[in-house]
Amino acid sequence: MSLKAYQTTQKANESSSQTEYRLFADVTRALMDTKDLPKLDVRLHDALHWNRQLWSTxxxxxxxxxxMLPKQLRASIISISIWVGRHSSQVARGEEEVQPLIDINKNIMEGLSAQAQNNVAEAKDANVTTGHNYSV
Structure with missing residues (x-):
């Protein structure tokens, strides 16, 4: 099986939390790779744009x-998205650093990781309760 076929299969089997985690990891890695670049470097602006797109979406x-998310959580995500847009513009102008954007993304990744672990634990509990042995 080729690497691309494996990656496609792996992505098809991901939960939404796992997909979101992977996307945040990719975007955050791009930000980390560009945080020490000059403010006019196109790679920095590409990473900032990608991060903005993620949060805007x-x-x-x-x-x-x-x-289906709780109203307060939705409001918080929208507020963070607005902040990310403003802060990204300040970074692009050389007025602020990239690190706070990285920190926010890492915090979200921690929450997604905890959610995925809870989902696995719940699935295992359901297997024990029903007597079925589904792999998770």
Missing amino acids: LATDCAVEGN
Whole structure:
């Protein structure tokens, strides 16, 4: 099996939390790789743009009717998205550092990781309760 086929299969089997975690990890890695570059370096601006897109997508999803996240969590995500946009502009102008954006993303990744661990534990408990042995 080729690496690309393996990666495609792996992505198809991910939960939404795992997909979000992987995306945050990729974006955060890009920010970390560019944090010491000059403010006019295109790689820095590409990483900032990618991070903005991620947060904008999350905020848009939180504003959609029928989103199942708790109202307060949706409001917090939208607020963080607005802050990310403003801070990213300041970083692009050389007025602020990238590190706070990295820190925010890492905090979100920690929450997603904890959520994924809880989901695995719940699935294992369900297997014990029902007597089924589904691999998780």
